[in-house]
Amino acid sequence: MALLEVSQLSVRFGGLFALSDVSFAVPAGAIMGLIGPNGAGKTTAFNCVTRIYAPDSGSIRFDGHDLLRYRPHEIIGLGIARTFQNLELCxxxxxxxxxxxxxxxxxxxxxxxxxxxxxxxxxxxxxxxxxxxxxxxxxxxxxxxxxxxxxxxxxxxxxxxxxxxxxARPRLLLLDEPAAGLNTAEREGLSRVIRRLRDQSGITVLMVEHDMQMVMSLCEQIVVLDFGKKVAEGSPDQVKNDPAVIEAYLGEAEPVAVET
Amino acid sequence: MPKWLGSYWVTAGVAILALLLPLLPTGSSYFSYMLNLTIIYCIAALGLNLLIGIAGQISLGHAAFMAIGAYSSSLLITKLHVPFLVALPAAAICSGAIGFLMGLPATRLHGPYLALATISFGTALPEMLSRWESVTGGHAGIIVPKPQIGPLILRSDLSLYYLNLVILVFLMWFAANLLRSRYGRSWQSLRESETAAQSMGVNLSLAKTSAFALSAVYAGIAGSLYAHLVGFISPVDFNAFMSSQLLAMIVVGGLASIGGSITGAAALTLLLALLSRSRGWSLIVEGVLVIVTVWFLPGGLVSIGRSLLQWRARGRSRGGHGPAGPASAVRKEVSRHGIARS
Incomplete structure (x- = not known):
């Protein structure tokens, strides 16, 4: 069953579509990755879920609640906690x-x-x-x-x-680039912690991350965004070999090895 | 914590000083009057510091809340013959309620716009008080009797001093308790990152209005005590000059610090007393003092004491350099090895 269900989400900043018609579902108990090149709309999607941005259209449902009916400070009470790409600490x-x-x-x-x-x-x-x-x-x-x-x-x-x-004892954890700025050992430690949170505490995880090695080894399912559109979805293996993903990251048909 | 141990002695010293200060045989009633005034400014500055230093909201018309406290308390006592012990909290509530209303625009306005709104409020209120002659007596003001607690009338400045001191200490303790709690954290998160605050469940509107209300409660109590100390209030007592004075106190003393509010209020009241013969000069000196503090001592006067304590604590525990330096984590600004668009 999907814990978080994003459907047909569109966000426009002026004439630019930060997200256009994006749909995906995060199953309860999953560790899911949200990837894509810079500017693909990943953080925007997070900001919509936590109600910092109001989407122009679409719906977001979390465990039967229509999130768009809630105010930003009420989200955490429903069981959604997040971290930020550019640290929001006091x-x-x-x-x-x-x-x-x-x-x-x-x-x-x-x-x-x-x-x-x-x-x-x-x-x-x-x-x-x-x-x-x-x-x-x-x-x-x-x-x-x-x-x-x-x-x-x-x-x-x-x-x-x-x-x-x-x-905050969340049921859904949104992690925005949790491994950025960590060294290899720390990344491995972080991966272990995330997996343990899911396995032992049953926390569902949706993460944006640029470290492909971490994403591929940790996530069971991956959604790929590019220019605000969903270009692929599936298991790490499916996504890795998807032509649309390769194109999004590397440009068209360029034989460059994917960093691991 | 060594910091606590160190500040323990400081606290005890300050307490003894505060208790004995008015007993100094200066023989001058001006001295004890100024001591009382200092305490009252301490209370108002403390409230303002909660708002500006802690919650990061601005109020440049805070004397208006003192006016509300002073007038509501005085009117209750002179017109309705309410006892002092009821009038004081009532004044606090009146002022707090107006503060809550003043906090509502703060939920929409930021920075300079909020500053402008509060300046307007601070300017308009004394004007309103002087026009509303039927109630406030206009420019003629109100003569306020000395506070009466049960059969006891606090006539002397000395007895007033101890009353004011007790109230100040209570309000400091109240503020310190709040700052250690989720309320203090939520106000500080407003100051630092509204995004973080919201995402962690802080209701921004509620946090802002409550900070305004609490700050106004402090100012209202200060205003009420001021009225009873001076024995006479008129609208000009609570003009923009007093508002700027309060702001200068917390900046010079130290923002976001209870001790800073007290230090700043004491320092500036002393300054005011020393330069009382030449009011023009006191404004100039005060202005220079604020600029110098912001420039060279952003933590305010209280940060001097703090670094002294730390320095002493460090000297004591030489060898064990306190908490170990930043943990193992490697500082790397950007290490996104992700696949870049080529």
Whole structure:
């Protein structure tokens, strides 16, 4: 059964179609890749799902909900968390506080109970902090939990961002280029973590990624976009040999080896 | 945390100083009056810092919220004979409600546009107060009695000082609690990245309006206490000059910091007192001070103290250089080995 169903999605920026008539479905429990050359519309698709952009037409359904009826801040409550291509972290907050922001909707306390320091309000915060620490631990960056994110390296911040998304306890995780800026060992570690999240926590993953090796080994299904249109869909092997994909990436009939 | 241990002594020192300060045998009523004024500015600056420093929203007409607090509290007491202990929170609520309304445009306006809207508000409100003579007494102002708590009338500046101090400490504690919570995080996420905030479930409109409302509550309390300290209010008390004063306090003291608000309020009130004979000069010195701070000390005065504490803590734990440098991750700006379009 499809957990996320995008149908006939179109987004126009002025005269340019960022997405035109794109449809795909993410089955529950899948690890799915969304690939394509730069400017193909991958991030735009993410931004539509998380309601940062309003599509011009089409529909997006998540687990029976029409996402277009929800406001951006309500999406995470439905069980969709994401990371960003160009890191959206609070630079002047510690890593741990950044991660705790992911638990924003799960902490239940009123402004007055917090301000007056009532024990119940604190308990809720403490629990969130514990889970945030665990998430940082899982991503292997618990050593920087008390550091401001402003001064940390890019690869580390990617992990902090992923930890923040996990704290929200999502059912669907949207990862926008999670491996960018990571070295080979870190990419392998990341692949293991993503697979474990799916296998053990049952989190469905939709990822945009340019690292083909990672995409091909991790994803069971891949959707390929080019110039805002879907050009192919299928298993890694199907996609790899699809002429439309090769053309999208390499231009027409040029015998260049696909980087692995 | 060494930082906490260090600041523990600082906190204790400041507390003792604050308790004993008005007892200094200066023999001058001006001194204790200025101390009271400092505390009141501390409260207003703290509120403004929550809005500007923490939530990253701008308000250039914040004195108007002090006016609302001052007038609502004074009118409740003089016209409706409400006891002080009811009038003060009522003033806070009135001001907070207007602050909430003022936060509504903030959900649509950004940067200079919001600045302009708040300047207009700050300019228009004193004007409205002076025109609404039947209620506010217009330019003639209102004479405000000293606060009365039960049978106790706080006549002396000394007793007022301790009342104001208690309120300030309570409000600092309240703010500190909030900053450590999901509310503080959501406000700070507004400042840093609205995209992130939204995606993590922060309702932007709610976060902005609540920041405005809370900030106005602080200003309203400050305004009410101001009215009772001075004993007389008129619309010109809460003009653009006071708004700019509040802004200067948080910039000089340190944005996004509770300690910074206090430091800045104290420093600028002191400055104002020293240059009180020549008002023109105080404006010039203040302006220069703001520019110099922004240029050379973006963290404000409080950042000096902070780096001193860190320096001491580092000296203490030599060898164990605190948390290890940035983790193993390799800094690589771009490493997209993806297949590029050729």
């Amino acid at each position: 630079k002047r907050l510690k890593s741990i506080d950044n991660v705790m922001l992911g638990a924003h909707t799960q902490i239940k306390n009123s402004l007055f109970s917090v301000g007056l320091g009532l024990p119940r309000a604190h308990a809720s915060e403490r629990e969130a902090r514990k889970r945030a620490e665990e998430a940082l631990e899982l991503m292997g960056v618990s050593d920087i939990s008390e550091e401001l994110t402003g001064g940390l390296p890019y690869g580390t911040l990617k992990m902090v961002e992923l930890a923040r998304a996990l704290v």
